[in-house]
Amino acid sequence: RTKTQNFCRNEYNLSGLCNRSSCPLANSQYATVREEKGRCYLYMKTIERAAFPRRLWERVLLSKNYEKALEEIDENLIYWPRFIRHKCKQRFTKITQYLIRIRKLTLKRQRKLVPLRRKIERREKRREEKALIAAQLDNAIEKELLERLKQDTYGDIYNFPIHAFDKALQQQDAESESESDAEKEEEDDEDMDKREFVEADDSELSDFEDMDKLETSSEEEEEIEKKASHSKSKGKTPLKGPARRKRPYLEIEYEEETEPTAKTKAA
Amino acid sequence: PPAPERVLFPPTFSVSEIKNKQRRHFMFLRWKQQQRKEKLAARKKRRKEREALGDKAPPKAIPKTIENQRVYDETTVDPNDEEVAFDEATDEFAPYFNRQTVPKILITTSDRPRGRTVRFCEQLSTVIPNSHVYYRRGLALKRIIPQCIARDFTDLIVINEDRKIPNGLLLSHLPDGPTAHFRMSSVRLRKEIKRKGKEPTEHVPEVILNNFTTRLGHSIGRMFACLFPHDPQFIGRQVATFHNQRDYIFFRFHRYIFKSEKKVGIQELGPRFTLKLRSLQKGTFDSKFGEYEWIHKRREMDTSRRKFHL
Numbered sequence: 001r002t003k004t005q006n007f008c009r010n011e012y013n014l015s016g017l018c019n020r021s022s023c024p025l026a027n028s029q030y031a032t033v034r035e036e037k038g039r040c041y042l043y044m045k046t047i048e049r050a051a052f053p054r055r056l057w058e059r060v061l062l063s064k065n066y067e068k069a070l071e072e073i074d075e076n077l078i079y080w081p082r083f084i085r086h087k088c089k090q091r092f093t094k095i096t097q098y099l100i101r102i103r104k105l106t107l108k109r110q111r112k113l114v115p116l117r118r119k120i121e122r123r124e125k126r127r128e129e130k131a132l133i134a135a136q137l138d139n140a141i142e143k144e145l146l147e148r149l150k151q152d153t154y155g156d157i158y159n160f161p162i163h164a165f166d167k168a169l170q171q172q173d174a175e176s177e178s179e180s181d182a183e184k185e186e187e188d189d190e191d192m193d194k195r196e197f198v199e200a201d202d203s204e205l206s207d208f209e210d211m212d213k214l215e216t217s218s219e220e221e222e223e224i225e226k227k228a229s230h231s232k233s234k235g236k237t238p239l240k241g242p243a244r245r246k247r248p249y250l251e252i253e254y255e256e257e258t259e260p261t262a263k264t265k266a267a
Numbered sequence: 268p269p270a271p272e273r274v275l276f277p278p279t280f281s282v283s284e285i286k287n288k289q290r291r292h293f294m295f296l297r298w299k300q301q302q303r304k305e306k307l308a309a310r311k312k313r314r315k316e317r318e319a320l321g322d323k324a325p326p327k328a329i330p331k332t333i334e335n336q337r338v339y340d341e342t343t344v345d346p347n348d349e350e351v352a353f354d355e356a357t358d359e360f361a362p363y364f365n366r367q368t369v370p371k372i373l374i375t376t377s378d379r380p381r382g383r384t385v386r387f388c389e390q391l392s393t394v395i396p397n398s399h400v401y402y403r404r405g406l407a408l409k410r411i412i413p414q415c416i417a418r419d420f421t422d423l424i425v426i427n428e429d430r431k432i433p434n435g436l437l438l439s440h441l442p443d444g445p446t447a448h449f450r451m452s453s454v455r456l457r458k459e460i461k462r463k464g465k466e467p468t469e470h471v472p473e474v475i476l477n478n479f480t481t482r483l484g485h486s487i488g489r490m491f492a493c494l495f496p497h498d499p500q501f502i503g504r505q506v507a508t509f510h511n512q513r514d515y516i517f518f519r520f521h522r523y524i525f526k527s528e529k530k531v532g533i534q535e536l537g538p539r540f541t542l543k544l545r546s547l548q549k550g551t552f553d554s555k556f557g558e559y560e561w562i563h564k565r566r567e568m569d570t571s572r573r574k575f576h577l
Binding site for chain 2: 108109120124125127128130131132134135137138140141142144145146148149154
């Protein structure tokens with residue numbers, strides 16, 4: 001219902017508005033164009049058949065050809081008022097246009113709307129929350145990482161001793177090492193360690209039991225190592241403990257020598 | 268004031284038989300309080316007994332959780348199962364696990380992605396190495412799949428969007444591999460996660476797959492593993508976790524650091540989301556003619572609260 005006019009609910013209405021001149025019930029001579037299952041028909045109502053409601057509306061099939069159909073409308077509605085003829089043709093045009101659009105759309109991918117069910121959605125959301133709480137993700141991840149550390153998947157990157165027996169001893173050793181002098185010694189050690197590590201370490205496992213350990217080339221390892229040490233110094237410094245602080249410092253020294261090469265390799 | 272009722276005196280008037288709502292409510296509350304008191308008393312007694320016995324006390328009872336009470340699924344994978352191992356050696360992921368193929372991933376969305384989805388795609392592509400994001404301007408999936416195969420992509424991810432948030436994920440292993448359709452929920456972009464980490468670097472992350480027990484879960488797990496290149500760079504110290512719990516798969520991306528032998532710290536960076544499997548198809552994506560290996564049928568599969576499929 002617009003501000004000035006109502007819409008007519010009758011299916012045979014030509015223009016769609018409800019006024020005296022365009023009501024199919026009020027006028028005894030009326031014509032419309034309607035479409036059924038993709039075919040357009042011209043419906044006509046004349047005063048002679050007003051007594052026979054069953055035969056009131058005369059139906060004419062219009063041809064599929066657009067121009068021919070227009071001609072057919074014209075010849076059927078000859079001697080009818082100009083207004084009705086014009087409106088019929090207009091309506092016919094609109095109908096053909098939207099039929100074409102329908103056909104085009106059905107060829108393209110249609111978006112299928114699947115209705116959500118509120119109750120189910122709520123249930124799922126709740127279950128998800130509970131599953132999240134039950135999962136305790138952080139703990140699980142930490143446990144998994146520690147397990148992998150124990151199983152030596154990381155090789156020798158982390159110099160953590162595995163057995164608790166050695167742990168105390170080596171803690172002392174580590175302390176004495178970190179306290180002691182000779183950065184050069186440490187640097188050498190690290191160089192040595194790194195070189196050893198690079199050549200010895202082949203295995204990088206993922207989580208599955210049927211994984212094979214394959215050998216990777218040592219050159220790649222070196223590249224990765226250099227790149228990574230570069231990034232490590234950039235990375236999470238706030239979380240690194242005091243024992244580690246010396247390492248990045250040293251690594252930077254080591255890196256600056258080789259930085260250009262690392263960059264070229266990365267490029 | 269209603270007359271006080273003695274519980275356990277036959278004939279017992281059960282609380283639900285009182286017609287008056289107010290009185291019934293009152294009786295019910297009273298009954299509840301009594302139950303609570305009894306429970307508390309029982310607990311105290313048990314604790315006293317345990318203390319009294321000292322070392323000889325019986326071990327504490329394990330609380331029943333849903334995971335404990337889970338209905339045993341016959342398709343649970345036994346780690347030593349030969350049939351499963353054989354299947355896995357010959358299925359579509361074999362070339363990946365034999366290191367013949369390097370994963371290359373195409374991430375795309377449904378038509379007209381909104382800002383959130385676009386940003387999510389970008390973040391996802393930083394998380395997964397060797398992945399590319401392409402926009403889909405109305406291209407039919409069936410047509411882009413042969414193109415992808417021609418260009419050597421191994422996996423295709425389509426993020427479906429609804430009302431400006433991503434809500435579906437379609438993961439399809441390309442050279443004629445299975446296609447899994449998930450419903451995605453609770454997506455958090457990186458800026459929404461409370462953390463102070465930097466963005467994920469280009470290092471290949473490690474992969475953790477937790478709790479994929481059944482056969483179905485196992486194959487889904489392998490699908491996820493296929494997304495990531497085979498050799499994680501431990502130096503990057505990044506880990507992507509797919510954790511399955513009660514049929515919900517939680518994805519998290521962390522950076523870890525070993526503070527000592529027994530302690531590891533993790534810091535969450537990268538987006539997070541949860542997935543729920545809706546269907547698994549044998550071939551590549553084909554909604555009409557595809558052969559479905561598993562579809563979630565609500566009526567049949569959601570009957571029991573203790574039954575899970577993944």
